[in-house]
Amino acid sequence: MAVVLKDISKKMGARLLFxxxxxxxxxxxxxxxxxxxxxxxxTLLKIMxxxxxxxxxxxxxPKRTGYLRQNIExxxxxxxIDVVIMGNARLWATLSERELLYEKEMTNEIxxxxxxxxxxxxxxxxxxxESDAEMLLSGMGIPEDCHNQKMKETPSDYQFRAMLCxxxxxEPEALLLDEPTNHLDLESISxxxxxxxxxxxxxxxxxxxxxxxxxxxxxxxxxxxxxxITYTGNYDQMIVAKSAASERxxxxxxxxxxxxxxxQEFVQKFGAGTRASQVQSRLREIERxxxxxxxxxxxxxxxxxxxxxxxxxxxxxxxxxxxxxxxDKEVFSNFSFELExxxxxxxxxxxxxxKTTLLKMLAGVLEPDSGTVERGHQADIGYFPQNHxxxxxxxxxxxxFDWLKxxxxxxxxxxxxxxxxxxxxxxxDAFKSLKALSGGETARLLxxxxxxxxxxxxxxxxxxNHLDLESVSALAWGLEDFKGAALIxxxxxxxxxxxxxxxxAFEKDGIHFFQGNLEEYLxx
Numbered sequence: 001m002a003v004v005l006k007d008i009s010k011k012m013g014a015r016l017l018f019x020x021x022x023x024x025x026x027x028x029x030x031x032x033x034x035x036x037x038x039x040x041x042x043t044l045l046k047i048m049x050x051x052x053x054x055x056x057x058x059x060x061x062p063k064r065t066g067y068l069r070q071n072i073e074x075x076x077x078x079x080x081i082d083v084v085i086m087g088n089a090r091l092w093a094t095l096s097e098r099e100l101l102y103e104k105e106m107t108n109e110i111x112x113x114x115x116x117x118x119x120x121x122x123x124x125x126x127x128x129x130e131s132d133a134e135m136l137l138s139g140m141g142i143p144e145d146c147h148n149q150k151m152k153e154t155p156s157d158y159q160f161r162a163m164l165c166x167x168x169x170x171e172p173e174a175l176l177l178d179e180p181t182n183h184l185d186l187e188s189i190s191x192x193x194x195x196x197x198x199x200x201x202x203x204x205x206x207x208x209x210x211x212x213x214x215x216x217x218x219x220x221x222x223x224x225x226x227x228x229i230t231y232t233g234n235y236d237q238m239i240v241a242k243s244a245a246s247e248r249x250x251x252x253x254x255x256x257x258x259x260x261x262x263x264q265e266f267v268q269k270f271g272a273g274t275r276a277s278q279v280q281s282r283l284r285e286i287e288r289x290x291x292x293x294x295x296x297x298x299x300x301x302x303x304x305x306x307x308x309x310x311x312x313x314x315x316x317x318x319x320x321x322x323x324x325x326x327x328d329k330e331v332f333s334n335f336s337f338e339l340e341x342x343x344x345x346x347x348x349x350x351x352x353x354x355k356t357t358l359l360k361m362l363a364g365v366l367e368p369d370s371g372t373v374e375r376g377h378q379a380d381i382g383y384f385p386q387n388h389x390x391x392x393x394x395x396x397x398x399x400x401f402d403w404l405k406x407x408x409x410x411x412x413x414x415x416x417x418x419x420x421x422x423x424x425x426x427x428x429d430a431f432k433s434l435k436a437l438s439g440g441e442t443a444r445l446l447x448x449x450x451x452x453x454x455x456x457x458x459x460x461x462x463x464x465n466h467l468d469l470e471s472v473s474a475l476a477w478g479l480e481d482f483k484g485a486a487l488i489x490x491x492x493x494x495x496x497x498x499x500x501x502x503x504x505a506f507e508k509d510g511i512h513f514f515q516g517n518l519e520e521y522l523x524x
Contacts, residue, residue: 001062002026003048003174003202005228008057010040010047016226017043020057023221023228027173030196030203032213032235035223036300037440037468041206044223045176048204062201064088066172068180072159076152080142080162083151084133088170091124124170136165139195141188141350157183157351168195174202181209182465185350186491208469210235210494235469260286301470303422304447304478306382309456313341314377317457317485318362323371331357333370337504337513339457339485341376346496346518347489349506355489356386356461358504362487363459365390382455386462386489388442396434400425400445403434407449419448439466447475456484464492493518 003025010017017040025031033041046052048059049067066087075083086092098117101110121127137147140161142154151159160183167177175196181189193215196203204221207213213220213235220231220238231238263282270279317339324333331354339345339362347355360366361373363383375381385391392403405416420430423444437445443466450458458479464472472495479486479499487504490496496503496518503514503521514521 001173001202002060003062003065003204004060005048006058006060008044008047008059009055010043010052011055012040012043018054018228019226021227023230025174025202025204025221027202028200030199030216030218031205031230032217032220032238033204033206033223034213034220034235034238034469036470037438037466039223041223042178045178045204045206048176062173064170064172065174065176066167066169067176068167068178069163070178072151072163075159075163077150079148079150080137080154080158081130081133081147083162084136084165084169085129087166087168087172088124088129091121091126091129091170094120094124095126095129133165133169136168137162139188139191140165141185141191155352161188164192172201175199175204177203177205177207179206179208181207181212181491183351184491186348186493187350189491189493208464208467208472209492210469210472211492211497213469214494300424302424302444302447302474304451304471304474305422306451306458306478306482306484307454309380309454309484311378311380311454311456313379313456313484315341317341317343317376317379318381319374319376320362320368321372321374323358323361323368323373325354325357325361325366325369332506332511335511336371339487341456341485342483343485343502344479344482344499345485345487345502345504346500347487347504347506348491348496348518353506354511355506359383359459359461359487359489360385379457380453380455381457381459382450382453384446384450384458384460384463386465388439388446391446392434392437392442394435394437394442398434399431400434400437400441401430404445404448404452408452411452415452419452420445422451423448440468440471443467444471458482458484458486458488460486460488460490462489462491464490464495 005021005023008021009019033044035041043052047054048061049065078086085095094117098114098121101114101117104110125132134144134147138144142158142161146154146158151162164180167175180192184192189209189212193212196216205216217234220233220235222229222231222238222242231241233241263286267279267282267286319338321336322334324335325331335358347359349355357366361368363381364373365383388394401416401420404420405411405413417430425444425448432441443463463475467475472492476495476498479488486499488496488499501517503516503518505512505514505521
């Protein structure tokens, strides 16, 4: 069964997100829902599932629709297996009622009700529910010994994965997924891709992972020009089609302008003469060719270019010798490597194996328990933390402009406004308070800071989190153009594939340093 939107309109404050939007998402197709940050992708999914009410319009959904919920705090007392089974609301309600009835003294009435419940359990495949849930959890890389633990007792990334498994459980006819690859490592993303490619219902997915969208989607529903435009093909194919359509519109507009100019010249020349009927004909043609008020695209791409460092680092920009770190247990030990000037190193591997710990030590914000980290000659490090709160106080009323200006003495206002403008903080957006910034805006503010400094070494931990596809592309171009050395932790294969010429891989048997790009490493 298809997912159908009929004349959906939605205002958020004074801003109109959608006006009388209609669209049909067909069964058997996998749609990527795209658009820049703030276009309304997450809002539209919440309207579809009924979490947010549209100002007008109607939604038609299949009875069994899976949705990636974000209210993770409501499930803290439940085991991971139970959280997954809750994805089938009818089955979960039946199992819960059955459990309560079995605790009561048996009567004819209770016995008859239990018979009805067992029938529902059979219809909903309840007798294999636990094993089905375990298969999903294992596919997401969650160890078997965690399956019966309460959510609050497991790592946060396992909790998010369990919520994703919840949306996939129970053979839904439609799936609505908002950023499902967040908190997933490369192995889990690959498993999810295979699962979704075998999915026979209707899939609508929002993701900033270009490789994921290209692998999974059959169609793209792009939010732009205050509506939804559907393109056949994956994300890259949509970009080609959209660019071609934009070029056609531009060419048609120029052709009309040229024609209007010629007609106006005729009117001016013969307007007062004896060729009145011809003049009137030209005036009618001019009126017909006048362009209507065209809606503008809402796509914006930031301009990310890191300064050419005034001072190059030495040949070896960073060196670590036999470093190790432990918390309650050992994270890793005895790791050595050298980052050379011009290296672009992608750091990959499953969550929890120490990637962030390594970058913190290389950036100088965390001391190793053993071994040493040495900066090369004139090495100047710019660090982008995975947790933005480590760099920006998100509870502060300070404005983005004031925060950025305070990061370096001697900055002129125009330098600060220029950096903010390149990162899409136009007009009054530059004076938003830090606590009012979205995740994407906070990330762009951190990049604005990094672009003001002469760093010759960049250490970036999940820099693409919270960025839309346009911003991730801009980041890739900026890193490719950067003349210094860079280390980038990311699960985004498109970003690492474009930028990295060397790989540090955190594997089960230890940390491996590979001289080559991501494609070569994965092929090996």
